Amino acid sequence: MRSVPFKCVKCGECCKHLAGRMFGMVLTPTEYMRMNRLARMHATRLDAVPLVGGVIGSRLYQMTHDTCPFFDKRRNNCKIYAQRPIVCRMYPLNPSGLMGCTALTKLTKMGLPVAFPEEMKREATKYLMTVDPIIKGANLVYGLDHGWKPKNWFTLREKFGV
Numbered sequence: 815m816r817s818v819p820f821k822c823v824k825c826g827e828c829c830k831h832l833a834g835r836m837f838g839m840v841l842t843p844t845e846y847m848r849m850n851r852l853a854r855m856h857a858t859r860l861d862a863v864p865l866v867g868g869v870i871g872s873r874l875y876q877m878t879h880d881t882c883p884f885f886d887k888r889r890n891n892c893k894i895y896a897q898r899p900i901v902c903r904m905y906p907l908n909p910s911g912l913m914g915c916t917a918l919t920k921l922t923k924m925g926l927p928v929a930f931p932e933e934m935k936r937e938a939t940k941y942l943m944t945v946d947p948i949i950k951g952a953n954l955v956y957g958l959d960h961g962w963k964p965k966n967w968f969t970l971r972e973k974f975g976v
């Protein structure tokens with residue numbers, strides 16, 4: 815079957831809705847340090863909290879912002895585009911399922927499979943190999959609205975909406 819190539823329409827919507835139902839935007843420790851440094855350079859502030867607990871030697875952070883502090887509202891683009899984290903590079907591909915995206919919604923309405931760029935798929939694979947196992951292996955997860963909770967609490971919440 816013919817497929818349609820994914821093409822971002824640069825609406826900026828994904829940078830304005832970072833806080834998901836349970837977590838904020840995920841950052842690796844390296845990205846967390848880099849974005850803190852970039853925040854100082856851009857005279858802004860990065861607000862982030864841990865994401866996982868009970869994983870020996872592994873850390874992840876999540877941003878608590880809804881609109882990213884690196885989003886340039888005037889130009890409607892990213893101020894740190896070349897240095898953006900993995901989650902931004904792979905969006906809207908996500909191991910938890912394809913996420914809401916203006917361009918993707920439009921393309922899927924055509925009823926054809928969407929072909930994602932190789933670079934985007936590489937970033938999603940990187941996330942699957944490095945970030946995803948840490949989240950899956952964690953005993954505790956920090957939810958933006960509920961604080962620290964056992965991992966299975968989030969699974970139940972997602973399943974039953976508790």
Ligand code: SF4
Binds near residue numbers: 821822826905916917
């Ligand atoms: S929501 Fe989709 S189309 Fe809009 S900027 Fe983000 S990736 Fe591009």
Ligand code: SF4
Binds near residue numbers: 883884
């Ligand atoms: S780092 Fe850039 S691409 Fe990623 S959410 Fe922020 S503004 Fe958007």
